[in-house]
Amino acid sequence: MFSNSTKYAIKATLYLAVNSSENEKVVISDIAKPINVPKAYIAKILQALSKKNLISSTKGPKGGFYISEENKQVKIAEIVNAIDGETRINSCLLSLKECDSGNPCSLHHLVYKEKQLIIERLGSTSLEELAKHIKSGKSVLPL
Amino acid sequence: MFSNSTKYAIKATLYLAVNSSENEKVVISDIAKPINVPKAYIAKILQALSKKNLISSTKGPKGGFYISEENKQVKIAEIVNAIDGETRINSCLLSLKECDSGNPCSLHHLVYKEKQLIIERLGSTSLEELAKHIKSGKSVLPL
DNA sequence: AATAAAATATGATAAAAATCATATTTAAGA
DNA sequence: TCTTAAATATGATTTTTATCATATTTTATT
Numbered sequence: 001m002f003s004n005s006t007k008y009a010i011k012a013t014l015y016l017a018v019n020s021s022e023n024e025k026v027v028i029s030d031i032a033k034p035i036n037v038p039k040a041y042i043a044k045i046l047q048a049l050s051k052k053n054l055i056s057s058t059k060g061p062k063g064g065f066y067i068s069e070e071n072k073q074v075k076i077a078e079i080v081n082a083i084d085g086e087t088r089i090n091s092c093l094l095s096l097k098e099c100d101s102g103n104p105c106s107l108h109h110l111v112y113k114e115k116q117l118i119i120e121r122l123g124s125t126s127l128e129e130l131a132k133h134i135k136s137g138k139s140v141l142p143l
Numbered sequence: 144m145f146s147n148s149t150k151y152a153i154k155a156t157l158y159l160a161v162n163s164s165e166n167e168k169v170v171i172s173d174i175a176k177p178i179n180v181p182k183a184y185i186a187k188i189l190q191a192l193s194k195k196n197l198i199s200s201t202k203g204p205k206g207g208f209y210i211s212e213e214n215k216q217v218k219i220a221e222i223v224n225a226i227d228g229e230t231r232i233n234s235c236l237l238s239l240k241e242c243d244s245g246n247p248c249s250l251h252h253l254v255y256k257e258k259q260l261i262i263e264r265l266g267s268t269s270l271e272e273l274a275k276h277i278k279s280g281k282s283v284l285p286l
Numbered sequence: 287a288a289t290a291a292a293a294t295a296t297g298a299t300a301a302a303a304a305t306c307a308t309a310t311t312t313a314a315g316a
Numbered sequence: 317t318c319t320t321a322a323a324t325a326t327g328a329t330t331t332t333t334a335t336c337a338t339a340t341t342t343t344a345t346t
Contacts, residue, residue, distance in 0.1 A: 001144050003305065014249050027322070039199045040306050047324060060313030061321040076250070094150050102170050106157050106282045107219070107274050110264045116256035121253045130249050139249045142237045147334065170292070183336050190294060203343030204291040287346100294341070304331070311324070316317100 006083040009045050011035040011142050013079055016055060016067045017131035018141060025057075025064030036143045045083065052082050072128035080122065089119060149226040152188050154178040154285050156222055157197060159210045160274035161284060168200075168207030179286045188226065195225050215271035223265065232262060 002010075012031050020026045028046065032039040046065055050057045056068045080089060090110065092099035099105045104112075133139050145153075155174050163169045171189065175182040189208055193200045199211045200218050223232060235242035235251065242248045247255075 001236060001259075004238075010250070011237060025322095038305060040308095041304075043323080044305090044325095050323085057323060058313080059311070059321090059323045061218060062314060063312085063322045065323085076253075093144060095147075096285050104282045105285045106277055107153070107265075109276075110219075110268060111261050114261050118254050118257050122250075125253060133252075134245060134249055139247045141250060142239050142242075142248045154316090168292095181335060183338095184334070186293080187295095187335090193293085200293060201343080202293045202341070205344060206292045206342085208293085287326100289344100289346080291344085292342080294339105296322100296339085298335100298337075300333100302331100302333075304329100306329070307327085309324105309326085312322080314321085315335070316319080 001089065002080060002124060003084050003088070006046055006080050008035070008037045009049060009079050009083050010041055011037070012042055013049065013055060014130055015141060016065055016118060016136065017072070017127040018134055020066035022066060022068055025066045026060070027064045031065065032143070049079065049082060054078055054082055059109065067127060072126065074127050075123055076125050076130070077119070077123040144232065145223060146227050146231070148188055149223050151178070151180045151185055152192060152222050152226050154180070155185055155189060155199060156192065157273055157277065158284060159208055160215070161277050163209035165209060165211055167262040168205070168209045169206045175210065177284070183255040192222065192225060197221055197225055206231065210270060215269060217270050218266055219273070220262070220266050224225060
């Protein structure tokens with residue numbers, strides 16, 4: 001469903017949502033270790049997210065990555081789309097160019113409702129919500 | 144969700160479910176063309192499926208691939224597992240080793256019910272059912 | 287028996303994704 | 317202003333997945 005890179009992006013972003021703020025920036029090495037992703041790799045991903053203003057960063061000493069007040073409203077789907085693009089998650093199970101109720105692939109009726117629901121949820125769930133969820137112990141920050 | 148190979152496997156198998164039988168065998172070239180997959184590639188996939196008795200084949204002149212009476216009861220999940228293995232589809236969105244209600248990843252609550260439902264359906268839907276669905280015009284054989 | 291038409295087995299190549307490495311830029315602090 | 321700690325930009329390498337090619341085996345037909 002997601003590429004590896006997107007999984008890492010979500011992990012890192014959630015880590016920041018829980019552990020950073022404008023005056024508690026986090027350095028790459030300190031993100032890479034707890035989420036168990038190679039430093040150079042996660043660096044590249046975070047840079048891409050930062051460029052798209054989904055997360056924030058400042059250079060130089062005392063710099064690092066963080067989730068700003070604005071970033072808190074970023075939705076999981078935005079992270080996904082920033083890394084994987086929009087087609088991957090929306091493409092049909094069998095990769096028909098056009099698969100919809102008018103021209104459904106043979107698996108369409110088995111999955112489309114549920115899949116649509118999942119996509120909508122990813123589109124409406126913010127980093128802030130998930131951070132609260134994690135902080136309250138209802139789910140765990142993933143390794 | 145599925146690898147390319149698995150998508151092709153499903154397409155080819157459904158093609159056979161609709162267009163073959165013990166005495167209407169289909170040759171590789173005649174499968175590759177309509178489902179739009181390179182001949183040598185689909186050959187390899189069909190051979191793997193045949194080895195696991197999910198589809199049937201005979202060598203030599205008048206030979207080819209086909210869906211036997213037994214094969215009609217094969218479930219989509221069996222095709223998927225034969226090519227992708229079982230872990231891919233069952234692994235959690237963020238690839239935690241253990242992600243369940245006791246130790247849920249941060250996205251677990253957003254997807255697990257629907258995902259489980261989809262997996263169950265893939266496990267209970269047979270080639271025969273889908274072939275009927277296609278023949279009755281309710282869905283299309285995918286390109 | 288010989289021929290030819292098919293799958294099968296095996297491995298080679300190409301493309302994409304994942305991973306790693308490093309030189310450059312920026313900004314804080316001495 | 318110099319040094320240093322950080323992100324940024326760029327590109328190289330490795331691994332995985334997808335794709336292609338071909339020699340071998342089997343079996344129906346002549």
